[in-house]
Amino acid sequence: MPYVSRRTAVTATTWLAAVVVLGPTAGSAASAAEEDCFDRRTEPYTSVVDGHLHFRPFGGEAVPFREVVGYLKRTGVRHAGVFGIGQKLPVDSPCTYYLDCPGTPVLPSIKNDVVNAENVVEHKQEDVDLALSMTYPDLAHPETVMGGMRQLDKEFPGMFQWMGEVNLIKQALLPNKHEPADEADITGWAPFMAELRRRDMPITIHSDLGNDQDPTRYLHLMERVLGLYPHNKIVWAHMGLSKELSTMDPDEHIAIMTRLLERYPNLTLDLSWRVLEDMYFGKPGVRAKYAALFDAYPEQAIPGTDFGASRDKSFGVYKEELEVTSRINKAMGDEAFRRIALGQNYFDLLGIKERAPEICEA
Template identity: 65%
Template sequence: MPVLFRKRMLLPAVVVTAAAVVASPAGAGNALADAACFDRATQPYTSVVDSHLHYRPFGGKAIPFDEVNDYLRQSGVRYVNVFGIGQKLPADSDCTYYLNCPGTPVLPSIKNDIVNAESYVESKPADPHLTLSMTSFDIANPETIPDTLDMYDREYPGLFRWAGELNLIKGALLPNHHEPATFQDIDAWAPLMRELQARGIPATIHADLGTDAEPTKYLALFEHTLSRYPRNKIVWAHMGLSKELSTMDPAQHIAVVSRLLDRHPNLTLDLSWRVLEDQYFSKPGVRQQYADLLDAHPTRAIPGTDFVASRDKTYAVYKEELEVTSRINKALGDEAFRGIALGENYFRLLGLDATAPPVCE
């Protein structure tokens, strides 16, 4: 049975088949909406939302904008957050990936967001549905933020509906002159956070939990953020995990995440990046522990790939990363599957006029 994703204003209704997601004919949607359901036994487990996709790399050539959108259509993704990357390698650097050039500064820049916005204005695809994100705020130097926000509003009024990925602390970038935010910096975000709250804009924050040597080294910074801005929609990138934190006891990590979810009702988990699968979910017995966490909080997580669209990558790479980051979906109960894989949590968080189908009984 085909399954309908209803969207009354911004997009045509879309129908999910076992092979792909395609636009439904005008007028065909409403009749199916009440009857259709998603059959997990025969239809894909890969997510229809990619809430964390970098259309621009740190440096070097990017995959063309329309080609990335074609990757999404081919893979069944119909809703995506268009992240730039809020930091750029120097224009005169031959390096294209920061890990390959420690010591080379990778500093906040608005360039990627401008390219994304211009590409969007030129293309304006109806499918997939694109949400532009402001990635360039220098949150370790918050005095610069008001001018940056004014630029977004002046040049692209109403176009940006997400913020982030904003690096509160990203350990992998420390060799490239990354400046973590301090407690005082976080307090000084207040004007930005008030504005995001007023506009209903979620903010994806990259806040490493810690390192192998000190698994919760940076937790206090993120907890301060959550306590300081309880009414903001804050999305925790990668649940705080990273390549620098590969050996943490999953039970300890789950306990930390569960406590934060219980204390902070506007916190949403970002399940992007294959590091979660490769370093944690795939270990014997661990996947079900995380599935139980998500089933206990079925409305509190959104999916993503963390794909970076550098020109050396192909559709096959994106397809693999979507599949790998979607494997957790197979272990979820129906409510969490609908919220995460079918996009209901993302639609609600962003305030989209869209509804995920129920899961067939």
């Protein structure tokens, strides 16, 4: 499919019709080549894929599915991962966000995945490509994971293309009785990780790197995952960063990411959540360092907003989060920009045949 500017109302069909009418002249070939590239000087820097988007909240009312899809269309996002939330607040809880209710259990559930799948079936999309993800797995109890996969396969055969976001260790959820996985649990992942490899399916794992008191406290857990399952497509949510880790030396963080990206070529960094921009990328003198990391490993990162579609949010919130999480794109070189912001890495992870446009020559 040829690239079409997000700043114009020209459709791909109109563009193709124009080429047919003009015929295969030298002029039309040149025009086609020019139209098929992305001009960073005039086009938006915001990502055209959202690889980390929660269509369901932890609790309370959700933004209607079609409305969320409308947010994507209005911002020029053409591909998105349909994440649920793999845990739910009790139905009698007045909360929509777990941080507002410490002590209230937020426990694993498959319900959001079922609701997302039903919505995808009911509201078929043509303008936006959606990839359903399984978010139910309880990584601390791996023996339960295959049963959930069989249930979703039976009810929605062939529809799920991703697994995650699943929690290895998420410190923010600890007050809500979240049970982190340990090294023995990770060893027990072998059956479902083998099934993911068979399906060539990526998995997005939330695994906090550490906290301000001990920045690398939990690093050994992700290293264990990568060491045991180097052939799985593993996506590390938020590059291991979180609100609990706001003061880590960026050089130390980049050094850890560099070491792991070099050693594990199937590792992909998830650049979602505005925490990355607000606490790291946006600091004076830091943005260029992270851009250099992505330029050095342009095939190992994908973008995302980490937007959670609770009804107290609106299009304005989504638009802002897309813009904030996309600011790092401006500092990337052309190859990293094409592969990350324009979606080539996301396409490759999913085996999508679509090809991101080349960057126009200056």
